Amino acid sequence: MASLTCQRHMGASSRTAAARRSPVLRVVAQAAPAAPTASHAVPASKLIDGKGIADTIRSEIATEVADMKKQYGLTPGLAVVLVGARKDSETYVRSKKKACAEVGFDSFGTDLPADVSEEELLKVVAAYNADPRVHGILVQLPLPKHISEKRILDAISIDKDVDGFHPLNIGCLAMRGRDPLFVPCTPKGCIELLERMKVPIAGKKACVIGRSNIVGMPAALLLQRRDATVTMVHSKTPDAKKICSEADIVIAACGVAEMVTGDWIKPGAVVIDVGINAKDDATQKKGYRLVGDVEFEGAAAKASLITPVPGGVGPMTIAMLLQNTLESARRAAKGEKAHH
Amino acid sequence: MASLTCQRHMGASSRTAAARRSPVLRVVAQAAPAAPTASHAVPASKLIDGKGIADTIRSEIATEVADMKKQYGLTPGLAVVLVGARKDSETYVRSKKKACAEVGFDSFGTDLPADVSEEELLKVVAAYNADPRVHGILVQLPLPKHISEKRILDAISIDKDVDGFHPLNIGCLAMRGRDPLFVPCTPKGCIELLERMKVPIAGKKACVIGRSNIVGMPAALLLQRRDATVTMVHSKTPDAKKICSEADIVIAACGVAEMVTGDWIKPGAVVIDVGINAKDDATQKKGYRLVGDVEFEGAAAKASLITPVPGGVGPMTIAMLLQNTLESARRAAKGEKAHH
Numbered sequence A, B: 001m002a003s004l005t006c007q008r009h010m011g012a013s014s015r016t017a018a019a020r021r022s023p024v025l026r027v028v029a030q031a032a033p034a035a036p037t038a039s040h041a042v043p044a045s046k047l048i049d050g051k052g053i054a055d056t057i058r059s060e061i062a063t064e065v066a067d068m069k070k071q072y073g074l075t076p077g078l079a080v081v082l083v084g085a086r087k088d089s090e091t092y093v094r095s096k097k098k099a100c101a102e103v104g105f106d107s108f109g110t111d112l113p114a115d116v117s118e119e120e121l122l123k124v125v126a127a128y129n130a131d132p133r134v135h136g137i138l139v140q141l142p143l144p145k146h147i148s149e150k151r152i153l154d155a156i157s158i159d160k161d162v163d164g165f166h167p168l169n170i171g172c173l174a175m176r177g178r179d180p181l182f183v184p185c186t187p188k189g190c191i192e193l194l195e196r197m198k199v200p201i202a203g204k205k206a207c208v209i210g211r212s213n214i215v216g217m218p219a220a221l222l223l224q225r226r227d228a229t230v231t232m233v234h235s236k237t238p239d240a241k242k243i244c245s246e247a248d249i250v251i252a253a254c255g256v257a258e259m260v261t262g263d264w265i266k267p268g269a270v271v272i273d274v275g276i277n278a279k280d281d282a283t284q285k286k287g288y289r290l291v292g293d294v295e296f297e298g299a300a301a302k303a304s305l306i307t308p309v310p311g312g313v314g315p316m317t318i319a320m321l322l323q324n325t326l327e328s329a330r331r332a333a334k335g336e337k338a339h340h
Helices: A010-021 A023-031 A050-072 A087-103 A118-130 A149-155 A167-174 A185-196 A216-225 A240-244 A296-302 A314-333 B010-021 B023-031 B050-072 B087-103 B118-130 B149-155 B167-174 B185-196 B216-225 B240-244 B296-302 B314-333
Strands: A077-083 A106-112 A136-139 A205-209 A229-233 A249-252 A270-273 A277-280 A288-291 B077-083 B106-112 B136-139 B205-209 B229-233 B249-252 B270-273 B277-280 B288-291
Touching: A050 A087, A050 A185, A050 A314, A077 A087, A077 A118, A077 A314, A087 A106, A087 A314, A106 A118, A118 A136, A118 A149, A136 A314, A167 A216, A167 B167, A185 A216, A185 A249, A185 A270, A185 A314, A205 A216, A205 A240, A216 A229, A216 A249, A229 A240, A270 A296, B050 B087, B050 B185, B050 B314, B077 B087, B077 B118, B077 B314, B087 B106, B087 B314, B106 B118, B118 B136, B118 B149, B136 B314, B167 B216, B185 B216, B185 B249, B185 B270, B185 B314, B205 B216, B205 B240, B216 B229, B216 B249, B229 B240, B270 B296
Parallel strands: A077 A106, A077 A136, A205 A229, A205 A249, A249 A270, B077 B106, B077 B136, B205 B229, B205 B249, B249 B270
Antiparallel strands: A229 B229, A277 A288, B277 B288
């Protein structure tokens, strides 16, 4: 069983890819045509349809892009830098470019050999920093070992950091009275799902499972900003199950397949599953199926609302990347400078 | 009853000042000469002697300053900028300069009139940024209303931000695999107290009451970095008492006098009280006495360890400011550049 959680932006693209090829999904779609987004025997009213919500957001973005072109003669542009020829990274980069095209963005790309030097890569980033047609820059991770990810990510202009991973953005996310220029895409997508489903956050207890820089930690900060009372549990928490079972909102981003079982969930809680893991399954053609960090059937029996995997958080990640790029273009159109 | 909590660096200086003048302290010192730092009838073994620990740290710093002068010919320097003539601010600035002198630092100061322009103040900050004799810059808050605190604080060089309030420092505090150049003084002092008292943090439940940028939020991040399971409770938390009563470590920084009563405290918990509030008391010459955010007697009856007010966290804040300035000077001596 390989955990795939927490790799950059992989949620969205791998799930999208999975939705196209997964035999699990096909079988379920045939068995339960009334709930096409549900891959399990759970009432559709309980499911948070991430795919559908992401589609709505993408069409909202496409409309605004058309307006922006008319009003300002400006087209949002996203630059994606790929180093090496990892099959998975190539797939994600392709999905991102396709998503850009669908909403009317310009997409820029630089593919570099695996043995490119850090200095060469920094030059590519610097060129996109200076290019006014580019409003967002994304360097596909992971990078080859000889390159410092930290150094590359810090080199991306704060105005174009559509991933929201720059420490200055994270600092502004943590501080009251400040606003980050960009919020990291996956946790932003989790909150967007809660908000579009009209789940109250203020005054609620939230449990975030996992404390990664790209999901758990910023998700906790976002919930906190919305006046939830947040507990972040992690591998060193002795009684994670008990803490989780008291939460009204659970965001699972621990990267362990089906770790969060039904007995972790308070009756009526809302469950957002960020995980995507390949689980051995001899009945599948590929020998595996995709599961989240939540054991879906058990949790769904207790939850009032839950995201499926795939089709939950995954599609939101790319939608939020597009939204961040659009916001950046909007700031450029209005001639705003970076401020926090 | 006026809440004084959460004003910048006031804990330390006001408590130090209070310790000198408070009739409460004098009375208690006469009544219980065996426990001179305890202002209450609580076994000395339960008390965290912040004053004593801060004195130890200050003498450690003085020793290192002497070494640094010998080895590098370098004297750490702290610049304090004061705008206007608020009596309280003047007192704190005086305490800071006195503390600098005691450990052998150079101290620099600029006193500006209350109607100074933002541009003039920025020029003063820029001059200290450029001055190699200055390793830490502190702009005493609050500033007059016509000046943007955010703009001034952001102008302080990240290398000299000994308050640790720059969003880049806060971002690095929040992120795994990053280290801030400076940690904000009051929460750093809280953790230092726990560590010097050998209180285990990893795997423990911690409750931080209050979510200010200068105490609660960074305190939560620091506990989280040390593998505690942290819940931050705040004014929008419906059942703060219940959450707090399950915590092994409580940091109270809500700015409400004696809000945290004995029934909030789990038997055996460790309680760090950041608050300092003036409470009406007709029996006192001044008409008030100083109390924390914790109702001391009730909490002390349950806690295994507790900080008194005054004499707990307060003295640590200035000690940590000195330590941050020393670290900055040490980096300068070794010719290190800022990195995160």
